Amino acid sequence: MGVHMSNSIKKQDVQALVEHFNVIRPFNKVLGLSAESMDTENACVHFIMREELLGNSVYGTLHGGVISAILDITGGFVVFLDLFKKVKGKSREKLMEQLTKVATIDMRVDYLRPGIGQEFTASGYILRTGKKMAVVRMELHSDKDVLIAVGTASYIVG
Amino acid sequence: MGVHMSNSIKKQDVQALVEHFNVIRPFNKVLGLSAESMDTENACVHFIMREELLGNSVYGTLHGGVISAILDITGGFVVFLDLFKKVKGKSREKLMEQLTKVATIDMRVDYLRPGIGQEFTASGYILRTGKKMAVVRMELHSDKDVLIAVGTASYIVG
Amino acid sequence: MGVHMSNSIKKQDVQALVEHFNVIRPFNKVLGLSAESMDTENACVHFIMREELLGNSVYGTLHGGVISAILDITGGFVVFLDLFKKVKGKSREKLMEQLTKVATIDMRVDYLRPGIGQEFTASGYILRTGKKMAVVRMELHSDKDVLIAVGTASYIVG
Amino acid sequence: MGVHMSNSIKKQDVQALVEHFNVIRPFNKVLGLSAESMDTENACVHFIMREELLGNSVYGTLHGGVISAILDITGGFVVFLDLFKKVKGKSREKLMEQLTKVATIDMRVDYLRPGIGQEFTASGYILRTGKKMAVVRMELHSDKDVLIAVGTASYIVG
Numbered sequence: 355m356g357v358h359m360s361n362s363i364k365k366q367d368v369q370a371l372v373e374h375f376n377v378i379r380p381f382n383k384v385l386g387l388s389a390e391s392m393d394t395e396n397a398c399v400h401f402i403m404r405e406e407l408l409g410n411s412v413y414g415t416l417h418g419g420v421i422s423a424i425l426d427i428t429g430g431f432v433v434f435l436d437l438f439k440k441v442k443g444k445s446r447e448k449l450m451e452q453l454t455k456v457a458t459i460d461m462r463v464d465y466l467r468p469g470i471g472q473e474f475t476a477s478g479y480i481l482r483t484g485k486k487m488a489v490v491r492m493e494l495h496s497d498k499d500v501l502i503a504v505g506t507a508s509y510i511v512g
Numbered sequence: 513m514g515v516h517m518s519n520s521i522k523k524q525d526v527q528a529l530v531e532h533f534n535v536i537r538p539f540n541k542v543l544g545l546s547a548e549s550m551d552t553e554n555a556c557v558h559f560i561m562r563e564e565l566l567g568n569s570v571y572g573t574l575h576g577g578v579i580s581a582i583l584d585i586t587g588g589f590v591v592f593l594d595l596f597k598k599v600k601g602k603s604r605e606k607l608m609e610q611l612t613k614v615a616t617i618d619m620r621v622d623y624l625r626p627g628i629g630q631e632f633t634a635s636g637y638i639l640r641t642g643k644k645m646a647v648v649r650m651e652l653h654s655d656k657d658v659l660i661a662v663g664t665a666s667y668i669v670g
Numbered sequence: 671m672g673v674h675m676s677n678s679i680k681k682q683d684v685q686a687l688v689e690h691f692n693v694i695r696p697f698n699k700v701l702g703l704s705a706e707s708m709d710t711e712n713a714c715v716h717f718i719m720r721e722e723l724l725g726n727s728v729y730g731t732l733h734g735g736v737i738s739a740i741l742d743i744t745g746g747f748v749v750f751l752d753l754f755k756k757v758k759g760k761s762r763e764k765l766m767e768q769l770t771k772v773a774t775i776d777m778r779v780d781y782l783r784p785g786i787g788q789e790f791t792a793s794g795y796i797l798r799t800g801k802k803m804a805v806v807r808m809e810l811h812s813d814k815d816v817l818i819a820v821g822t823a824s825y826i827v828g
Numbered sequence: 829m830g831v832h833m834s835n836s837i838k839k840q841d842v843q844a845l846v847e848h849f850n851v852i853r854p855f856n857k858v859l860g861l862s863a864e865s866m867d868t869e870n871a872c873v874h875f876i877m878r879e880e881l882l883g884n885s886v887y888g889t890l891h892g893g894v895i896s897a898i899l900d901i902t903g904g905f906v907v908f909l910d911l912f913k914k915v916k917g918k919s920r921e922k923l924m925e926q927l928t929k930v931a932t933i934d935m936r937v938d939y940l941r942p943g944i945g946q947e948f949t950a951s952g953y954i955l956r957t958g959k960k961m962a963v964v965r966m967e968l969h970s971d972k973d974v975l976i977a978v979g980t981a982s983y984i985v986g
Contacts, residue, residue: 693885694884694885694886695882695883695884695885695891696879696880696881696882696885696891697880697882697883697891697893697894698891699880700858700880701893721854722854722855722857722858723854723858724853724854724855725853725855726852726853726928727852727853727854728852733853733855733856734900734901734932735859735893735896735900735901736855736893736897738893738896738935738937739891739892739893739894739896739897740893742892742893742896743892743893770884773939774892775938775939776937777896777937777939778934778935779896779934779935779937780933780934781931781933781934781935
């Protein structure tokens with residue numbers, strides 16, 4: 355160990371911000387998201403199937419609105435983590451200020467397969483970032499590793 | 513009174529199907545939708561702001577996920593009403609069977625302005641329909657008639 | 671008559687810029703566009719069917735790539751004219767500088783019907799503009815007034 | 829030789845169809861595409877920068893319309909090759925008949941970086957296929973391996 359990177363972001367700081375974010379975003383709670391759902395190491399969002407999230411209670415599939423909501427949140431989360439890496443050394447207040455500026459411009463969602471599963475994981479990666487905006491691709495997989503939906507979204511970042 | 517159009521769709525039939533649809537789609541209830549929310553005359557979906565739907569409790573704005581969910585539901589509702597007009601004379605069972613085949617292929621959402629308001633109305637219109645698919649445009653307005661978001665989606669219809 | 675609005679944009683200035691734009695964009699010429707194609711009064715782009723623009727010489731339909739190219743150009747043109755209105759009083763150089771910053775972020779195109787016709791008109795309108803970006807909706811109609819395709823695009827404007 | 833797989837698609841058959849396709853699609857020629865541009869082994873489309881393809885002759889960048897056209901063609905080409913694999917044993921006439929049914933429903937293009945380069949390669953892969961439609965993702969890279977643009981498109985296939 356020994357080496358202390360003074361300007362690196364502490365994992366607990368990221369976690370604290372994620373937690374705060376979920377608190378100020380009540381709808382995230384409706385979707386069943388919490389700080390534990392947000393995997394800051396792998397830029398993933400996990401969630402568990404619940405009756406409330408069904409779009410079709412006969413087929414037991416996720417609602418399309420849940421899918422698009424999760425993909426949008428995941429894209430924003432990816433942008434969020436990317437900003438963290440760039441703003442090393444900034445205070446938590448500065449970070450939070452910048453993070454509140456992140457907003458989705460537009461998003462495309464492709465609903466590929468029925469959202470069947472006990473648990474789901476949404477992940478994403480940056481296609482491009484700049485000072486003004488970022489473009490992110492997102493994917494939603496079931497616990498059987500079935501690709502359920504993909505998305506592409508543009509975000510304002512500053 | 514007097515004139516009975518035997519092959520027209522009765523308003524109560526449409527309403528019954530909408531009600532059934534909301535029952536088998538639990539997430540619609542989470543969004544605060546009910547049969548009364550779905551205006552079958554004007555192809556509109558109304559809903560009321562609630563704390564659970566917030567994406568930012570500081571600014572009091574709708575969650576992006578709520579917006580995309582409502583737009584997708586509205587697009588499907590527009591397709592649903594369009595199918596009704598075409599399948600005149602069919603039994604309620606036949607109608608329901610066809611309606612369960614409706615599925616969103618993909619959707620683009622443009623988040624234009626903050627989702628601020630006490631009540632919201634989402635509406636939509638058909639851009640093209642065929643035997644296989646339909647393309648629909650959707651809009652979300654606040655009670656101050658501010659255009660908050662628009663969307664375009666493709667649906668499988670048969 | 672009498673009143674001279676010193677800071678209004680002269681029509682010949684707009685036309686000169688459009689002409690310049692088409693010159694520095696060789697592909698516009700390939701599509702058959704010229705300064706005359708760009709209707710600065712109505713924010714429309716007109717073009718005439720030519721064999722080179724066919725996507726299917728058997729059916730005589732426009733190539734999808736021509737359709738998406740025209741919609742993108744039209745959206746940029748709408749942004750261009752909107753900037754003109756806002757930057758009243760600026761020099762032609764300033765205007766041109768700002769205009770070269772306009773770039774498409776992303777675009778969705780819906781191909782609704784076969785591109786059949788002798789002439790076509792693409793038009794568009796602003797959904798939202800700000801200091802950083804603009805969102806525009808575009809439509810392509812044939813000379814028989816058939817709606818052939820629609821698009822939505824986000825543009826960086828500053 | 830020895831083993832003859834009677835129901836496999838011969839490479840020359842694919843190539844013949846690609847050639848035919850480019851012939852009946854005059855706009856492909858405008859873009860500089862030929863049978864040699866279409867790599868049936870790797871589902872790639874190659875093309876060379878030419879003055880006509882410029883969107884900005886000052887910066888020397890590809891026109892956005894060229895980018896969207898190439899991405900759409902590439903997505904269709906990926907669907908085309910996928911159909912080939914599935915319809916093994918069918919006659920060339922049957923194949924061609926099915927191929928002419930392929931049509932783009934909608935497409936999203938993200939313009940990530942300026943289209944600078946001497947040569948470009950567009951590639952794509954299937955996200956989902958079925959009897960009615962296919963969803964494809966496409967990418968455009970420069971000869972410096974810079975990711976210039978990505979796209980996602982839905983196609984009717986039957």
